[in-house]
Amino acid sequence: MDLFLQQLLNGLSNGSVYSLVALGLTMVFGILHVPNFAHGAFYMIGAYVSLTIMSLFGIPYWIAMLISMFAIALLAVISERLIYHPLRNAAGLHQMMGAIGILLFLVAFAQVVWGPNYQQMSSPYNGAISIFGTTFTQQRIIVIIATVIIMLILHFFLTKTMIGSAIIAMAQNREGAYLVGINANMVVMLTFAISGILAAAAATLASPINLVFPGMGDLVIMKAFVIIIIGGMGSIPGAIIAGYLLGIVESFGATYISGDYKDVIAFALLVIILTVKPTGLFTRRAY
Amino acid sequence: MKGFLTKRNGILLVLIIALLLPFIVPNEYVLHVMALVCIWSISVYGINIFTGFTGNLSLAHIGFFAIGAYTLGILTVKADWNFWLALLAAGVLSIVLGILVGLISLRTSGHFFTIFTMCVGYIIYLVIDKWDTLTGGVRGLIGIPNPSRIGPITFDSLTSHYYLLLCFLILTIFITKRIVSSLLGRTFIAIRNSEELAQTIGISTKKNRLLSFVISCFFAAFAGALYASFVRFIGPEVGAIFLGFEMLIYLVIGGLGTLTGPVIGTILIVTLTQSLQFLQEYKMLIFGPILLLIVIFYPQGIAGAINKLTNKWKAKRTKDNKVKEQQTTIKEVG
Amino acid sequence: MVLEIGKLTKAFGGLTAVNGVDLNVKEGHIQAVIGPNGAGKSTFFNLISGFYPPTAGIITFDGKDITKMPPNKIAKLGIARTFQTTNLFEDATVLDNVIIGNRLRTKSGLFDAILRTKRERTEEKESIEKAYKALEFVEITDLADEPIGSITQEQKKRVAFALALATDPKLVLLDEPAAGINPGETDGLAALIKKMTDNGLTVCLIEHKMSMIMSLADRIMVLNQGKRIAEGTPEEIQNNPVVIEAYLGSEENEPIKV
Numbered sequence: 001m002d003l004f005l006q007q008l009l010n011g012l013s014n015g016s017v018y019s020l021v022a023l024g025l026t027m028v029f030g031i032l033h034v035p036n037f038a039h040g041a042f043y044m045i046g047a048y049v050s051l052t053i054m055s056l057f058g059i060p061y062w063i064a065m066l067i068s069m070f071a072i073a074l075l076a077v078i079s080e081r082l083i084y085h086p087l088r089n090a091a092g093l094h095q096m097m098g099a100i101g102i103l104l105f106l107v108a109f110a111q112v113v114w115g116p117n118y119q120q121m122s123s124p125y126n127g128a129i130s131i132f133g134t135t136f137t138q139q140r141i142i143v144i145i146a147t148v149i150i151m152l153i154l155h156f157f158l159t160k161t162m163i164g165s166a167i168i169a170m171a172q173n174r175e176g177a178y179l180v181g182i183n184a185n186m187v188v189m190l191t192f193a194i195s196g197i198l199a200a201a202a203a204t205l206a207s208p209i210n211l212v213f214p215g216m217g218d219l220v221i222m223k224a225f226v227i228i229i230i231g232g233m234g235s236i237p238g239a240i241i242a243g244y245l246l247g248i249v250e251s252f253g254a255t256y257i258s259g260d261y262k263d264v265i266a267f268a269l270l271v272i273i274l275t276v277k278p279t280g281l282f283t284r285r286a287y
Numbered sequence: 288m289k290g291f292l293t294k295r296n297g298i299l300l301v302l303i304i305a306l307l308l309p310f311i312v313p314n315e316y317v318l319h320v321m322a323l324v325c326i327w328s329i330s331v332y333g334i335n336i337f338t339g340f341t342g343n344l345s346l347a348h349i350g351f352f353a354i355g356a357y358t359l360g361i362l363t364v365k366a367d368w369n370f371w372l373a374l375l376a377a378g379v380l381s382i383v384l385g386i387l388v389g390l391i392s393l394r395t396s397g398h399f400f401t402i403f404t405m406c407v408g409y410i411i412y413l414v415i416d417k418w419d420t421l422t423g424g425v426r427g428l429i430g431i432p433n434p435s436r437i438g439p440i441t442f443d444s445l446t447s448h449y450y451l452l453l454c455f456l457i458l459t460i461f462i463t464k465r466i467v468s469s470l471l472g473r474t475f476i477a478i479r480n481s482e483e484l485a486q487t488i489g490i491s492t493k494k495n496r497l498l499s500f501v502i503s504c505f506f507a508a509f510a511g512a513l514y515a516s517f518v519r520f521i522g523p524e525v526g527a528i529f530l531g532f533e534m535l536i537y538l539v540i541g542g543l544g545t546l547t548g549p550v551i552g553t554i555l556i557v558t559l560t561q562s563l564q565f566l567q568e569y570k571m572l573i574f575g576p577i578l579l580l581i582v583i584f585y586p587q588g589i590a591g592a593i594n595k596l597t598n599k600w601k602a603k604r605t606k607d608n609k610v611k612e613q614q615t616t617i618k619e620v621g
Numbered sequence: 622m623v624l625e626i627g628k629l630t631k632a633f634g635g636l637t638a639v640n641g642v643d644l645n646v647k648e649g650h651i652q653a654v655i656g657p658n659g660a661g662k663s664t665f666f667n668l669i670s671g672f673y674p675p676t677a678g679i680i681t682f683d684g685k686d687i688t689k690m691p692p693n694k695i696a697k698l699g700i701a702r703t704f705q706t707t708n709l710f711e712d713a714t715v716l717d718n719v720i721i722g723n724r725l726r727t728k729s730g731l732f733d734a735i736l737r738t739k740r741e742r743t744e745e746k747e748s749i750e751k752a753y754k755a756l757e758f759v760e761i762t763d764l765a766d767e768p769i770g771s772i773t774q775e776q777k778k779r780v781a782f783a784l785a786l787a788t789d790p791k792l793v794l795l796d797e798p799a800a801g802i803n804p805g806e807t808d809g810l811a812a813l814i815k816k817m818t819d820n821g822l823t824v825c826l827i828e829h830k831m832s833m834i835m836s837l838a839d840r841i842m843v844l845n846q847g848k849r850i851a852e853g854t855p856e857e858i859q860n861n862p863v864v865i866e867a868y869l870g871s872e873e874n875e876p877i878k879v
Contacts (some may be wrong), residue, residue, distance in 0.1 A: 035401065082579075090586065092397055093342060096398075096401060097539055098583070225405070229402060261417060271391070275394075480708070487702050488787075
């Protein structure tokens with residue numbers, strides 16, 4: 001029972017991180033129809049920015065996270081302006097190449113600036129707490145709670161503000177958005193900014209548990225792709241649910257099946273799903 | 288009147304340089320690098336068939352490179368097979384697995400396909416990494432032998448090994464050229480251009496895509512097998528997705544969907560990184576942005592840009608001479 | 622009857638794009654399909670050429686049931702089509718674009734390509750000859766070596782026709798052939814369509830240019846909201862009160878996007 005609860009909590013906290021990353025990815029896909037391979041690099045840079053300002057200036061954890069969110073939002077918007085915008089009418093192949101180019105550049109950039117080594121990020125929540133007689137790491141609880149708060153804020157932004165509903169409208173129908181006079185450029189930039197914010201938040205939340213290194217985004221982004229396919233490309237609730245699901249399945253899979261092949265679970269799952277249903281689960285409609 | 292600067296003379300010149308290379312290079316290291324260029328190029332030609340000419344991006348390509356490398360490595364080291372037999376086995380295995388993966392993955396399309404193949408590639412990598420007893424895991428495989436002798440010819444020296452690899456590269460280019468200018472190649476290009484249109488003129492996109500995918504996998508595995516025997520040591524990183532990205536960069540910078548692009552891109556980038564010391568560690572800091580510039584401004588890469596220039600020049604010359612070229616029936620793509 | 626369509630229906634989710642449409646097309650006829658935007662005309666063509674499987678109904682071509690066939694098999698049986706946007710390969714020449722039209726009648730595969738066998742060479746020659754014949758038919762032989770990127774919109778339409786003809790079809794489906802070209806050129810295309818039927822082909826076309834339809838078509842079917850509301854000769858259609866009302870209801874005569 002102890003182990004079960006602990007694994008559930010681990011699953012939920014990992015799932016929270018997956019969900020946040022997948023959310024940004026799925027929003028960009030919904031608007032642009034481009035799989036943003038560079039999203040994992042945004043995540044990685046987000047962790048480094050937080051880590052650097054915390055260790056260099058002694059800025060507290062939460063403030064560092066806010067600064068990092070802002071920085072990665074900016075990075076995402078710049079990539080959109082410089083790369084995705086000029087490529088918006090190019091073939092899908094070239095858009096994917098563009099994304100790969102950004103990814104490679106950012107990973108190399110991190111290696112130059114921060115070095116290839118693994119680094120530890122400290123958080124104010126290093127202790128452990130005990131609930132119902134089971135011990136949990138504080139940081140994992142923090143991850144879960146913070147994620148829920150971020151998602152609620154995002155939800156209110158998307159449903160209660162004009163610009164938020166414009167994003168939803170455009171994700172559902174690009175031409176339709178143009179027709180009702182939404183400033184499409186603005187919406188695209190904003191979507192990228194949000195995806196950057198989510199990536200930075202996820203990275204800063206996950207880093208004290210895992211480690212910070214240039215390749216930290218690789219596996220996360222690949223899993224995020226699996227999540228958004230399972231959850232339906234472009235679907236926000238789908239990404240959230242599938243994200244948590246994958247976190248929990250992995251956590252239990254690692255304990256009860258095999259720790260070595262834990263990372264295969266996501267990919268095997270996807271291969272099985274796409275084999276059975278080539279258009280993915282929960283497809284809204286054919287494009 | 289034909290000038291000296293014809294395509295045929297150009298090819299001849301390059302060929303002569305490639306053949307004389309062992310005698311003109313200053314040291315063995317350069318020859319070693321050029322041998323690697325041959326291997327990478329073969330793999331990049333494989334990507335080119337599927338991505339450049341048929342228009343789909345597969346990220347499982349590097350997985351097949353690794354499968355080729357490990358098949359040869361395991362069969363020669365652990366089972367003591369003859370090199371040529373193992374090379375053949377690597378090719379056959381890649382075809383079988385390529386058909387299997389292709390049949391499943393090609394039911395998806397566009398971005399789904401790319402993400403699907405990325406997952407397949409990663410599964411291959413993880414299996415190699417974790418399946419200690421077969422692959423040696425992170426320790427890798429050591430002592431993979433040179434190609435076995437054929438009659439009096441041995442491949443133990445670097446020079447002879449280089450010539451062998453060069454032969455394979457030339458064969459690869461020749462096969463690509465034949466495919467691209469054939470009816471089959473036209474079929475691939477038609478699918479790349481518009482899947483819808485291809486289907487309405489009676490082309491089975493499923494069947495042709497699968498064929499193109501399997502050819503591409505075969506070249507990947509073949510190159511992988513050659514790599515294993517040339518470097519003589521392999522680890523799981525031969526299947527890492529970043530190595531796959533690197534090959535993609537060679538292709539895109541050289542020229543996607545062109546005949547000469549793969550070899551141009553590979554030579555250029557590999558020699559640049561090898562000769563500029565500071566580039567080696569952080570090469571993506573330079574090549575990432577170059578890739579982006581090429582994708583945005585020259586989507587057909589260096590070879591594509593050169594083709595465009597020569598076409599313009601040709602068009603101008605024919606106009607000047609008012610001579611109508613009777614038949615350019617087969618489009619030159621390289 | 623070369624094409625017999627019975628109770629053809631296609632529903633996308635809750636929307637019924639084509640609803641119980643019947644149509645018989647006689648050999649050598651020009652059959653027009655008209656209707657306001659969103660009437661289901663393009664979907665109707667997509668069903669015939671096999672791009673969508675119908676929800677219900679049956680399509681018979683030349684006595685064969687093609688209802689569930691994939692597009693490439695349908696093309697092989699002899700149905701060719703063009704699209705609103707020509708979709709041609711811009712970087713290649715006109716001839717190169719048309720040569721591939723004969724691919725469905727050839728058998729050369731990978732080994733023929735690599736070894737450049739006799740079969741490959743004969744089939745290649747045949748394909749080139751057929752392409753020239755098709756270009757001759759649409760009267761643009763002189764453009765054979767021009768890249769698609771450098772020819773006019775009307776010429777592109779002709780290349781698309783040539784490509785369709787190179788597949789050796791019995792029935793040609795033309796989706797808005799006259800969209801985006803000027804009136805003078807429209808007459809030229811109309812003459813070309815007439816020439817197709819004179820040569821034994823059957824033509825189905827979607828078009829918004831009424832003057833062209835009325836003078837060209839043998840029979841016209843009118844679709845509205847997925848349903849067939851009228852079918853008959855141009856004269857009958859022009860005097861049909863239901864048709865007049867449906868068209869008065871929507872003034873748009875612009876080509877729609879798929």
